[in-house]
Amino acid sequence: MKRKKTSLKDIAKKVGVSTATVSYVLSKGKESKVSAAVSEKVKQAAKELNYQPNQIAKSLKSGKTFTIGLIVADISNPFFSHIARIIEDEAAHFNYNVIFGSSDEKAEKSDNLIQFLINRQVDGFIIAPAEGSEKQIQALKEQHIPFVLIDRYFPDISSNYVVLNNYKAAYDGVSRLIKTSHKKIGMIAYSNSLQHMCERVKGYKQALLENKLDYREKWVKEIDFTHIEEEMKTALDEMLLSEEPIDALFFATNTLAVHGLKYIDQLQLKVPHDVAIVSFDEGEAFDFYYCPLTYLKQPLEEFGKQSVRILTAHMANNDLDEEHIQLDAELIIRKSCGMAIEENKEG
Amino acid sequence: MKRKKTSLKDIAKKVGVSTATVSYVLSKGKESKVSAAVSEKVKQAAKELNYQPNQIAKSLKSGKTFTIGLIVADISNPFFSHIARIIEDEAAHFNYNVIFGSSDEKAEKSDNLIQFLINRQVDGFIIAPAEGSEKQIQALKEQHIPFVLIDRYFPDISSNYVVLNNYKAAYDGVSRLIKTSHKKIGMIAYSNSLQHMCERVKGYKQALLENKLDYREKWVKEIDFTHIEEEMKTALDEMLLSEEPIDALFFATNTLAVHGLKYIDQLQLKVPHDVAIVSFDEGEAFDFYYCPLTYLKQPLEEFGKQSVRILTAHMANNDLDEEHIQLDAELIIRKSCGMAIEENKEG
DNA sequence: AATATATAGTTAATCGATTAAATAAAAAAA
DNA sequence: TTTTTTTATTTAATCGATTAACTATATATT
Numbered sequence A, B: 001m002k003r004k005k006t007s008l009k010d011i012a013k014k015v016g017v018s019t020a021t022v023s024y025v026l027s028k029g030k031e032s033k034v035s036a037a038v039s040e041k042v043k044q045a046a047k048e049l050n051y052q053p054n055q056i057a058k059s060l061k062s063g064k065t066f067t068i069g070l071i072v073a074d075i076s077n078p079f080f081s082h083i084a085r086i087i088e089d090e091a092a093h094f095n096y097n098v099i100f101g102s103s104d105e106k107a108e109k110s111d112n113l114i115q116f117l118i119n120r121q122v123d124g125f126i127i128a129p130a131e132g133s134e135k136q137i138q139a140l141k142e143q144h145i146p147f148v149l150i151d152r153y154f155p156d157i158s159s160n161y162v163v164l165n166n167y168k169a170a171y172d173g174v175s176r177l178i179k180t181s182h183k184k185i186g187m188i189a190y191s192n193s194l195q196h197m198c199e200r201v202k203g204y205k206q207a208l209l210e211n212k213l214d215y216r217e218k219w220v221k222e223i224d225f226t227h228i229e230e231e232m233k234t235a236l237d238e239m240l241l242s243e244e245p246i247d248a249l250f251f252a253t254n255t256l257a258v259h260g261l262k263y264i265d266q267l268q269l270k271v272p273h274d275v276a277i278v279s280f281d282e283g284e285a286f287d288f289y290y291c292p293l294t295y296l297k298q299p300l301e302e303f304g305k306q307s308v309r310i311l312t313a314h315m316a317n318n319d320l321d322e323e324h325i326q327l328d329a330e331l332i333i334r335k336s337c338g339m340a341i342e343e344n345k346e347g
Numbered sequence C: 001a002a003t004a005t006a007t008a009g010t011t012a013a014t015c016g017a018t019t020a021a022a023t024a025a026a027a028a029a030a
Numbered sequence D: 001t002t003t004t005t006t007t008a009t010t011t012a013a014t015c016g017a018t019t020a021a022c023t024a025t026a027t028a029t030t
Helices: A008-015 A019-031 A036-048 A055-062 A078-093 A107-119 A134-142 A166-179 A195-210 A228-240 A254-266 A284-288 A300-316 A341-346 B008-015 B019-031 B036-048 B055-062 B078-093 B107-119 B134-142 B166-179 B195-210 B228-240 B254-266 B284-288 B300-316 B341-346
Strands: A067-072 A097-102 A124-127 A147-150 A161-164 A185-190 A220-223 A248-251 A276-280 A294-297 A324-327 A330-332 B067-072 B097-102 B124-127 B147-150 B161-164 B185-190 B220-223 B248-251 B276-280 B294-297 B324-327 B330-332
Touching: A008 A019, A008 A036, A019 A036, A055 B055, A067 A078, A067 A107, A078 A097, A078 A300, A078 B078, A078 B097, A097 A107, A097 B078, A097 B097, A107 A124, A107 A134, A124 A300, A134 A147, A147 A300, A161 A166, A161 A300, A166 A185, A166 A195, A166 A248, A166 A276, A166 A294, A166 A330, A185 A195, A185 A228, A185 A254, A220 A228, A228 A254, A248 A254, A254 A276, A254 B284, A284 B254, A284 B284, A300 A324, B008 B019, B008 B036, B019 B036, B067 B078, B067 B107, B078 B097, B078 B300, B097 B107, B107 B124, B107 B134, B124 B300, B134 B147, B147 B300, B161 B166, B161 B300, B166 B185, B166 B195, B166 B248, B166 B276, B166 B294, B166 B330, B185 B195, B185 B228, B185 B254, B220 B228, B228 B254, B248 B254, B254 B276, B300 B324
Parallel strands: A067 A097, A067 A124, A124 A147, A147 A161, A161 A324, A185 A220, A185 A248, A248 A276, A276 A294, B067 B097, B067 B124, B124 B147, B147 B161, B161 B324, B185 B220, B185 B248, B248 B276, B276 B294
Antiparallel strands: A294 A330, B294 B330
């Protein structure tokens, strides 16, 4: 049998005062008008009874839970778990706690999670929205529940967001492959209509265009993330084993690169000789690959910090202007993309 | 201005009945004795007003929050984020939500987190306890708050736990190195008095002992996890660059292996020729290493599922017997440990 | 001494939902 | 018709903390 926790009432009874007095002492401290004598007795009793305020009761009264709902695609994905950790730490500075949920990129799951967390009265959300979750996001707006989108956003819905300049990042990554003398550059992305993925493809195309390189539809493969393995094989077979194979490959995410490289190894192709590689995101695996990967490093720290900053500001004041933050990725150049001509000469 | 959410009262007013009636209709359904006519009207109104019950109020009344507090060392560590994901999914089956916190292996942080979550009235905990957190765990017991320890436990405190048979796992890993003809086997562990780490060292020693191999104190290095990089270098220098260098190395965790291997590469030593390697835990990085790593795969799925199963059972019934679960790791043999003689002959 | 002003504390409403107990109205039994 | 039983609904207490409004003293002011 659970020993019930001590409440204000218990302290009040013990000291012989009203619960109001106890509350004033414990929550108002010096500012209360309670006499020093009583105040002391109350504090003493609180300590003796090991009083811990019931936050649920406080929340009910105040309408605030000091809880942030965090919705990501999958907390076990290092990209998100890293951000989650930063958000956790940042939130703690503001005395906020984090409840998380994984949407699995499914709008329905995300909807359930959001509803669930609203019922639990979270004060605000940080969301990496799933494809097709526009309505849910719109609904949050209409209910005036503060939220910040991260990683992805919906151009048609005006809201707070902290995202990457995906267009520029992809453009930079592909440009690097061009600079290292590659002419037939393929890309592997997720088949996902979300803006961030589209921008990555756009950046890829633009880089080709500006450098007067061929863009072929068959060199951009979109893969369903529920069948990565099989679709990756088909995609790579088509691009690498064809009559006219590509000489470089741009991966739109970490996970895609991991799967892709495993298959490239199976095909016994050598990086960067047979295919040069640039990928999005960092990963321990990238450091250990025989040919360390050139990648686009996202500013995760910044994602986490900014999103918490914006959210807490908006939770404190609902009338603030929205913030739209685009951060830049950093291209970390290593061996997998090959060397540029100038570099070659110098070396 | 936040539009206030609709409450039972709003529905009651709209339909013209008491809040009690509304509550009965909405929470008791068929079992209530409310007339079909009223019932229908109430449901209709609830839908029109988009009623969502306030879980905070429910929790205050019921004393249940349907929330599990999850405390791990660091949610951004793949080992824990993977477990977190499994716990999240399992908990959802029981209609439970998860609040997490990272202790950073610090007892004080862990204490704050636990206190914080208790005040938020979580119904139970799943905890990977930090070193020195015995008192907190003991306190949970005394308050009769249900909890399950995972990954580590305290032999002196009887409680639910789901851990690895670390002794056996380490024994198996080191035995493999012995079978592949290595005689001078080092180990790198964390300097941590937690039982799981000690067991890993014990398993290592026992494997040496049973095979009549030398055990030397200088071949077991304990590293402070706040200074992995520097201490790893010193440790490896001492073991690998000495007069009598070791020929095999056993890493007690994923993170240690990652740092260790990076430095081994810097030293230009080849695995398994110069040093054979076996490590705990899996990791994408291990697959991509030029010499795929032999490792001890922990049954994460099982950790998550069992811990939630046990916790929910104990939350439902406080008088259940404690469960002590030890799971076995699986040794995944790849190239980094070298080949055993028999295998060599056959090959 | 009479009045005004602090001081120290209590009462009671409130947040939103639940539920035991009370009540009123209708139906069944006598 | 009267009494009993059943059915449908309301009242009010409750969970624990907060806080505006009130009351009762004590102290200061004139």
